[in-house]
Amino acid sequence: MRTNRPWRGIAVLLAAAYTMGILIAGEPAAAHPLSATAILLDVAPDRVTGSVQLPVDRLAAALGRPLTAASVTQPAELGELRGYLREHSAAAGTDGTPWQLEISGGRVERVDDVDHLICDLVLTPPGGAVGDFTLTWTAILHRLAVHQVFVGLRPAGDGEHAVAGTLTWQRQTLTVPAAGVVAPQTGFLAAMRLGIEHIAEGADHLLFLIMLLLPAPLLARTGRWVRAGDPRRSWLRVVHVVTAFAAGHSITLALASLGYVSLPVRLVESVIALSVLVSGVHAIRPLVRGGEAWIAAGFGLMHGLAFAALVADLGLGRESLVTDLLGFNLGIELTQLIVVALLMPSFLALDRTRLYPGFRIVVAGTGIVLAAAWFAERTTMIGGNPLEPVTDHLVEHPFLTAAAIALVAVVARSVPSWNRDAAGHTDGRVDHDRAELAG
Structure with missing residues (x-):
């Protein structure tokens, strides 16, 4: 029965954090508009x-x-x-x-x-x-x-x-x-700002990255996630994920902007919603060992097409396109690094507590539900998204969301029965798996 206690604790903490966010959230907003x-x-x-x-x-x-x-x-x-x-x-x-x-x-x-x-x-x-x-x-x-x-x-x-x-x-x-x-420098800065705003205000892009970061402190063994126990390995996995996503979206962003690749916008947006769903499932149960990097690279190709659609909306000429693409890409990467810096310390701290499995499943499950709603809306299976207030909170109050997760990590680390280090015990199955990995 003791294994159920972390679930009750994490449910209370997340419910409080989510309620606080919803209470100050603004009016509804779409997760990622098909057009602007x-x-x-x-x-x-x-x-x-x-x-x-x-x-x-x-x-x-x-x-x-x-x-x-x-x-x-x-x-x-x-x-x-x-x-x-x-x-x-x-x-x-x-x-x-x-x-x-x-x-x-x-x-x-x-x-x-x-x-x-x-x-x-x-x-x-x-x-x-x-x-x-x-x-x-x-x-x-x-x-x-x-x-x-x-x-x-x-x-x-x-x-x-x-x-x-x-x-x-x-x-x-x-x-x-x-x-x-527009002078080249101004165009570059404007494009960089556009890249920052697009990621910061795109709940689907943000959630895709969060879903891929959730299992970063862990290792896939026999179809389940186990603790890696090595922060350096975890940060290396984060580097792999961010690099793979950057490579994927950069390729299609350049190809689509130059006119070599073109897909219907609704199809692109639907696949992006699917990418969040798949990465959420992977965060709960590993689909492929080391799969988050492959998921980031593969679906990153489709995210790049969505990025290119924004650049194409202004009909940029070839003489400014290279500069704009560099600025836009830099804006995307800077925002991703900010997301990593805000969330990964909390994820790594939670990984050292008995709450992280429950936390990971709750957050990944929320991502799956949101992605399913986006997918249904973008494939016209439903006329509107009933979960827009949840995405509002994520988009309009990213620092509040990060602070709420950090609060969960601090509380979890301060409760001896939840803190693996303070309690002086760990899951025996995890110890066995770590021994296998060491061997």
Whole structure:
């Protein structure tokens, strides 16, 4: 009966940590949107013209009512949607002087295999001469925390749009340079910031990495996980996982961005949800010995296609693509290292307690359930994701989540009956397996 006590303890601690997170969480947000808004601007001497591409499904979620490709172009609905966009957008000079902003037109096009409402934009400065200006955009962002708005910029009719920046629910104003050309250094930094934001705000990417880190302190023996007992071996396994994931997504990110690989976005997003599910199962029972590195590399290929879709949304030209890809990839890797630094010390500390098997199964089981909901939503088996509040907590409060896990580790280490070292005993089966490994 003593083996059940850790389960009761871990259930209480996790329930308290989760409840605390949900209580301060914001309003619902999608785990990883199939598409994003794109604002493409052409800068002329006397005005700025362009278009805005809004995913119909994200519009429907933000407005809280059903919208379809057919309904959004109906005169009454379209007029109301244009009014909504005007209320949630503004432009002004760097001195704060408002510009005139006009939104007109309205047609539906397929972008990334998702229906988008395309409207035309005209921004006119009061003095008749375009200078640097600020663009404020809150449409959809004010309701969907993980939605992103990509802003592309070019001199009127000259080449392709270069990335000017990204708007999110946290940052809804962007300074746009009048020259219409983003300097290479600015483009690199903007792409790096985009990579950081995409991982930080993508619950599926985060959860995939967490599922792969869960068994890092362990070794697979006879179809089960056992303690490795060597922190250096655990950190080496983390290096293998992060490197494998980086290699996988870097390959397809480059190939897809250069136009050599292309898959439907919905298929890519569905496989990403499947990758979280598979890695969660592996965290409970090892599918393959050392399999987390193979899982990271294999599914990393599909994650790279999703990353490439974000870069492609702005239609970056070949002259800036290499710089942008380097910045974007660096942003992804930096964020992954931050996740590792936040979580692995807690995982390693918990591994030295009798709670870690229960903790690992509870967290992996939660990941499996969330992944199953994402997979059902992205394959259109269900119309909406009922577990969005859980992903909200993960996306909007990552440091709170890491702190809650650290709290669990501290409490577990401080209770003698849970702490293997303090209690002076370990699982005999684990000792046997470690003896076999040593031999």
